[in-house]
Amino acid sequence: MASEETYRWRGAVALALLALAVGAATRVPGVLVLGVFGVAVAGYARLFTAPDPRLSVERSLSDDDPEPGDRVDVTLTVTNEGSLLPDLRVVDGVPEPLSVISGSPRLATALRAGKSASVTYTVEVTRGDHEFGAVDVVARDAAGSHETRTSVASESALACVPDLPRLESFPLRAQTVQRVGRVPTSTGGSGVEFHATREYRSGDPLSRVDWKRLARDGELATIQFREERAATVVVVVDTRDQAHVADEDGTNAVEYGVEAAGGVASALLDSGDQVGVASLGPHWAWLAPGLGREHRARLEELLARDRGFSVSAPDRRFLGALVFRRLRKHLPDDAQVVFCSPLVDDDAAEYVRRLEASGHPVTVVSPDVTGTDTLGQQFSRVERAVRIRSLRTAGVRVIDWRAGDSLALAVADAERGWSA
C-alpha cells in the first residue's frame, strides 16, 4: 500500500493567494472574495489525510469448464470493510491472453462503509490456464489531495483444456521401429499391401499360399505383404518469439501450431504410433514419446496448459543453441519429427535442416498467417514461399496449411502432391 499527496490544489492555492494579494492591495471586494474562497477550499483540502482502504474482493465466473471461444461472464464484487471511501477506482487483473469483449473490468465509485459495488464484464476464453491477477485499487479523499494505491489479492482461475483435435490420419516418412503399426516399410512380412511372392516354405500359413499361381503354373508360392511398423514421432511446436505472429483474424500462429500438434498426435496415437511433444521456444516443454490413454491425456494437458505452448508472448530470452541441443538430446535415435511452424524466419528453416541432417526425418506443418495487404506482408509471404520451396528441394515434406482452412484438407492436399 502506498499513500501520497496528489498536489492537485497546489496551483489553485497559488492563484487564490495571488487574488487575495491583488484584492487586498486594490481593495476590490470581488477579487478579495475570490481569493478568500480559494484559500478556504485549499484549507478544506488540507483537512483530509490519505484514505486507508480496507476492501474485500470476490470474483465469480459464469462457467468453470469452458471451451476455446466460449464467452464467460466475470463479476467482480468489492466490499468496503473500512470507513467511507469517497473516491474509489478499481481495475481487475484480467489474464493477458483473455480479451474483454463486453463490459469493462474497471469500476469507479464512492463506497460507504459495509457497502458493496459490482462490475460485470465478458471475456472470450482461449486454451490454457488463466489466473486472474490481484485487483488494483486507487482510493482518494473527498478533495482528491491524497491517494492510496494498493492491490487486493483474489485468486480465481479459468482452465480451458480442449480435447485433441480430430485428424483421420497423418502421413509419416519412412523410418520405423520394430513394432507392428501402419507405416509401410520396404520389408516383406505381415500386412495388407502386396509386396512380393517367394517360394513356399514348410510352415507357411495356407491363407498366404498363392493359389492362382499354383493353378496356373503348378508352382507352390507364398505371398508376402508389405510389413507395417509403428513409428516414434515427436511433434515439435515452434514457440519462439518470431513464431508469435498473427493472421488477419488476429489468431496467433502458435495457436495454429498447437492445434496442428494436437491433430497430428491424435491421428498417430490412434494408429498405434508412439508420440511425444516438445516446445521449441524460451519456455521448454517436453513429453517423451509414448502410447495409450494415459499418455494421450498427459499430452492433452501439456498442450493446453504448459507455459511452453502458451500464446502469451515469451517473457524470457530464447537461447537457440542451448534449446536445440536439449531437443536433440531428448529425441530418441529413431524418432521422426513433425515440426509445426509458420516459417516466418530463416532460423525455423535452419532448425528443420539440422534435424533432417542429424538423421531425424522431418515433416513440416506450416500454418500460413502471412497477408497481402501491405508491402511488408507481401514480402513476408514471398520469403516464406522461398523457404518452403528450399526445404522441399532438400527433401523435406512441407504441409502448407492456409490458416483458417481445415488441417485435414491441407494434409490430404499435401499427400496427393507427394504421391503424384
Add this chain to the structure above:
Amino acid sequence: MLRRLLLGFGVVLAALGFAVTVQPSLARVVRFPPLPTVVVAGLAAAFALSAGIARHYTAFRDETDDEDRNEALESRLEPPRPGEDVDARLREGAGALGTNVADAQFSDRLRNVTVRSLVDARGLAPAEAERQLDEGTWTDDQAAAAFFADDVDSPTSDVVGAILSVDPVYERQAEHVVRELRRIAGIQGGED
C-alpha cells in the same frame, strides 16, 4: 527565501515602530498607508509566490505511467502480422535518403530472397543470379531491375509518380521487386 523575506519585512517594521515610538511626529512624515491591508496583501503575495515556485518544482506523477496497461485491458492483445517490421521501416522512411542502416538491411534481405528465388525457380547458380541482379537482366520489369542495378533507371512514369505521390522511388521499386518475386515464387501463378 520566504523566511528571509519575512525576516527583512519584520525587521523594517520593527525599526519603524521603534522610531515612531521614540519620535511620534515621524508618523506624519512617513505617511503610513493602512497597515493591515498592506500586511495581508504582502503576505498573500509572498505565499502565492512560494506556492507557485513549489508547484513548479513538484514532481507530478506521469499520466502515461498506466497507459500501456490500461490500453491493453479491454482490447485484444494481438501479436504483429508477419512483415510488420518491414512496414515499420518503410513508414519511418527507409530508403528516403538511401543511406541509413535499416534501409541497407531491408535491401540486403530483398536481394537475398531474390537470389534464392532465382536459384530455386530457375536453377541458376548463386553467382549467376547475383550477376543478373547487378546487370538488371533478371526481370523485364525496369523498376524492379533498377532496385539492384546501378546502371538501370526507373521508368520515367514511376519517377513522376513518386514525385506526385508520397511514396518514394525506393518504395515503389521495392514494390515492383516483391511483385516480381511473387510471380517467380509461384504465389501469383508462377512463371511460364
